[in-house]
Amino acid sequence: MNLDKTKYGPQRTLARRAEVAGFGFWTGKDVLLEFLPAPENYGIRFCRTGSNGEPVPALLEHRAEKPHQSSLTDGEVRFDMIEHVLAALAGEQIDNCLVRIDGEEMPGIDGSSRPFSDAIRAAGIQKQNVPRRLRVLRSPVRLEGDWGLIEALPSEEGEITYRYELDYSRHESAPPTLQKQSFEITFYGDGATNADRLFESEVAPARTFLTSAEAYRLLEMGLCRRVTPRDALVFGPEGPIENTLRYPDECARHKVLDMMGDFSLGGALLVAKIRARYTGHVQNASLLKKILEQTSIL
Numbered sequence: 001m002n003l004d005k006t007k008y009g010p011q012r013t014l015a016r017r018a019e020v021a022g023f024g025f026w027t028g029k030d031v032l033l034e035f036l037p038a039p040e041n042y043g044i045r046f047c048r049t050g051s052n053g054e055p056v057p058a059l060l061e062h063r064a065e066k067p068h069q070s071s072l073t074d075g076e077v078r079f080d081m082i083e084h085v086l087a088a089l090a091g092e093q094i095d096n097c098l099v100r101i102d103g104e105e106m107p108g109i110d111g112s113s114r115p116f117s118d119a120i121r122a123a124g125i126q127k128q129n130v131p132r133r134l135r136v137l138r139s140p141v142r143l144e145g146d147w148g149l150i151e152a153l154p155s156e157e158g159e160i161t162y163r164y165e166l167d168y169s170r171h172e173s174a175p176p177t178l179q180k181q182s183f184e185i186t187f188y189g190d191g192a193t194n195a196d197r198l199f200e201s202e203v204a205p206a207r208t209f210l211t212s213a214e215a216y217r218l219l220e221m222g223l224c225r226r227v228t229p230r231d232a233l234v235f236g237p238e239g240p241i242e243n244t245l246r247y248p249d250e251c252a253r254h255k256v257l258d259m260m261g262d263f264s265l266g267g268a269l270l271v272a273k274i275r276a277r278y279t280g281h282v283q284n285a286s287l288l289k290k291i292l293e294q295t296s297i298l
């Protein structure tokens, strides 16, 4: 592949500060998150409001293990549930931004990336004076197990594709209303809409989901007590409880949203075709680790 770097445009940051308020889904704590403009080659970093500590770069090496979410830490300070924030930044094609928050967990809002994406868009996007940093995959990388499959393939024309196949029939307690579905999207392909607009219309609004059995288990553990079925998609025997789907394949779209957030921990725009089946944050991180071993930032 002859890579035309100009097709991805220059690096971008926000034109001015943006903010999003809400409560964390896991902890129930109110937080205020701010997106701040940052200089060229700064990348995405997280810091705590009022702290003098060094911001923590949103890179795989700072990823912390936590069930059902993606977290960052430098050993001193933690940032939980970062994936929907990262997906919004990746989807809006923001290369440089300081994310400042006055708590540990990102606001959950409606369980999607749309509130973050809307705030970034409303603040305006500033083009910068250097080309975007890229990671270009040259040979396939694959992980497979009882849990499912995830692979990254080189792209022929420099397009970036995410595909997710969801099948909850494997889960004993899954309601039949959570149907088998798949979703695929290509950014920077021929004739594609601008990548940020495509993300806003097809991916950003897709909300996080769980089954009612999973929801009861979390409540019993004392987690997510402030979250109602209006705040996320909870699938019962009759379909989403007290809620309606934004897309028939909203769940598969949300898994793509999670992947976009998780793979942005490579610290550059990842030029590859990624396909996954029955995977989550742990497998995303494992595949990214392998990708980082065989790519460098261009």
Ligand SMILES: [Zn+2]
Pocket (backbone or CB within 6 Å): 083, 084, 208, 254, 258
């Ligand atoms: Zn998610």
